[in-house]
Amino acid sequence: MTTVQKIKEIEDEMVIKIEAKTQKNKATSYHLGQLKAKLAKLRRELISPSSGSGGGGAGVGFDVARTGVASVGFVGFPSVGKSTLMSKLTGTHSEVSEIDFTTLTTVPGTLKVHGAPIQILDLPGIIEGANDGRGRGRQVIAVARTCNLIFIVLDVLKPLGDKKLIEGELEGFGIRLNKRPPAIIVRKKERGGVAITNTVPLTKIDHDEIKAVLSEYKINNADVAIREPNATADDLVDVIEGNRVYIPALYVLNKIDAISIEEIDLLYKIPNSVPVSSKEWLNIDELIDSMWSSLDLVRVYTKPRHAPPDYSAPVVLRRGRCTVGDFCSAIHKEIAKQMKYAVVWGSSAKHSRGQKVGLDHVLEDEDGAYPNV
Numbered sequence: 001m002t003t004v005q006k007i008k009e010i011e012d013e014m015v016i017k018i019e020a021k022t023q024k025n026k027a028t029s030y031h032l033g034q035l036k037a038k039l040a041k042l043r044r045e046l047i048s049p050s051s052g053s054g055g056g057g058a059g060v061g062f063d064v065a066r067t068g069v070a071s072v073g074f075v076g077f078p079s080v081g082k083s084t085l086m087s088k089l090t091g092t093h094s095e096v097s098e099i100d101f102t103t104l105t106t107v108p109g110t111l112k113v114h115g116a117p118i119q120i121l122d123l124p125g126i127i128e129g130a131n132d133g134r135g136r137g138r139q140v141i142a143v144a145r146t147c148n149l150i151f152i153v154l155d156v157l158k159p160l161g162d163k164k165l166i167e168g169e170l171e172g173f174g175i176r177l178n179k180r181p182p183a184i185i186v187r188k189k190e191r192g193g194v195a196i197t198n199t200v201p202l203t204k205i206d207h208d209e210i211k212a213v214l215s216e217y218k219i220n221n222a223d224v225a226i227r228e229p230n231a232t233a234d235d236l237v238d239v240i241e242g243n244r245v246y247i248p249a250l251y252v253l254n255k256i257d258a259i260s261i262e263e264i265d266l267l268y269k270i271p272n273s274v275p276v277s278s279k280e281w282l283n284i285d286e287l288i289d290s291m292w293s294s295l296d297l298v299r300v301y302t303k304p305r306h307a308p309p310d311y312s313a314p315v316v317l318r319r320g321r322c323t324v325g326d327f328c329s330a331i332h333k334e335i336a337k338q339m340k341y342a343v344v345w346g347s348s349a350k351h352s353r354g355q356k357v358g359l360d361h362v363l364e365d366e367d368g369a370y371p372n373v
């Protein structure tokens, strides 16, 4: 049996078990936990390039040189309008036609937003079963895995069904959308069995299921601490597998020129979505605004001591990597080494006249900073 067939078999078995569980059959909790862990292990074989079972091939020939401060990858079924959008946003040519699979490889372009160059990656269309190796899907998803934001581009005439299918393909490849890493810690130890502590009520997982997942991974001695509200067995599996990526996603609902205003109002109920028309260039400003806030970038203006900040060319940093040290390194390698202190202005500073800080000080968006060497 191939890995894909094995996965299918476990998925079928899980459907039966989930039905049994809703009928309050307690013994199935354990079995369900086991199945979820088994499934995750098989899926890992598909993702990992080193596996001998026909998996991998992550991004070969598809990866392009990364430029800019962040990247946005376009994922969607064929002919939803990815290339139309990317070409117009960036001014880079990417072939457009009504024929499916027009785009055959990654096409990069750049869009400047608030002074920050953002790399936009147009990608080939994917089809259902992409992460099982159908079409170029696996390479496409491997590129999406390395992006800072994913645009899931949908055709408004069939948005919801397609949305679920694409999410399934990305999740099967270890990508978690609009989600934070679960607050679960599994600390292996030498002896003492499994001890579970939870600071929140366990609503979607029970001790049997936790133990089943651990035993499937041959973890017989461990402290498990759950602080994640409504943690699931899948969250636990994600923590143990450890190779998940957590990426924000926006749902770009394209081709609104083809539907009525009333229908557009209904589309806004989809969380994290922006209805647009790439062809008629409708609502693109909102799309760019949403892109900017999803990327969560931090602009820092260099400010000479007695002059106003230079607003035209901010140093753009990523949230979580935006200390004064990061800021200095972005300007020049040597500055961080030589800096005695920096003066910062803006919302991270204690007072409006500027505050003296060290390399560890965390900057906020639109702060001004002046490194003193």
Ligand SMILES: Nc1nc2c(ncn2[C@@H]2O[C@H](COP(=O)(O)OP(=O)(O)OP(=O)(O)O)[C@@H](O)[C@H]2O)c(=O)[nH]1
Binding pocket: 076, 077, 078, 079, 080, 081, 082, 083, 084, 085, 095, 096, 097, 098, 099, 100, 101, 102, 103, 104, 123, 124, 125, 126, 254, 255, 256, 257, 258, 276, 277, 278, 279, 280
């Ligand atoms: N009505 C309408 N048609 C659009 C819109 N955007 C794109 N199209 C049309 O949809 C078709 C497919 O557009 P593409 O940009 O090639 O789509 P794609 O998603 O890049 O397709 P693949 O590369 O094949 O996956 C073309 O005929 C476009 O003119 C839109 O906003 N409204």
Ligand SMILES: [K+]
Binding pocket: 078, 079, 080, 096, 097, 098, 099, 100, 101, 102, 103
């Ligand atoms: K097309």
Ligand SMILES: [Mg+2]
Binding pocket: 082, 083, 084, 095, 096, 102, 103, 122, 123, 124, 125
């Ligand atoms: Mg295309």
